[in-house]
Amino acid sequence: MASQPHARSHRRCIRFGRSAIAGFTLIEIMIVVAILAVILAIAGPTWIRQRGLSQQRVCQENLQKIEGAKEVWALDFKQPPDAVPGWDDLVQPDGSGYLKSEPSCPSSGVYTIGAVSDDTTCSVNEPFDHNE
Numbered sequence: 001m002a003s004q005p006h007a008r009s010h011r012r013c014i015r016f017g018r019s020a021i022a023g024f025t026l027i028e029i030m031i032v033v034a035i036l037a038v039i040l041a042i043a044g045p046t047w048i049r050q051r052g053l054s055q056q057r058v059c060q061e062n063l064q065k066i067e068g069a070k071e072v073w074a075l076d077f078k079q080p081p082d083a084v085p086g087w088d089d090l091v092q093p094d095g096s097g098y099l100k101s102e103p104s105c106p107s108s109g110v111y112t113i114g115a116v117s118d119d120t121t122c123s124v125n126e127p128f129d130h131n132e
Contacts, residue, residue: 055106059125062103069098074116081117
């Protein structure tokens with residue numbers, strides 16, 4: 001049987017010393033980069049929008065917790081609607097208060113407790129609405 005010549009790969013080989021290292025062509029690398037750019041262009045804005053929405057949801061949940069703690073504090077201490085609790089009234093160092101810890105806004109905003117009859121607000125997100 002006659003010996004067949006070695007089948008050559010479609011990839012070019014770069015020879016360093018005695019070993020041959022298969023490499024990618026410039027076109028192959030550019031195609032991969034282009035595909036990744038298209039995926040990022042499609043998924044990037046959606047990811048950023050979803051991140052913002054989840055931060056708003058967490059902030060709204062924190063506002064609801066503060067509202068509930070404020071109302072229970074007013075009932076426990078028979079406070080009038082214009083009474084303004086402080087963080088010291090709602091959060092105790094040992095975690096035994098109306099809130100275990102002072103909530104922090106995921107968007108780096110500042111919560112304003114306000115009077116019992118007023119809505120708790122965040123400096124970044126919309127104010128809490130009792131009807132939601």
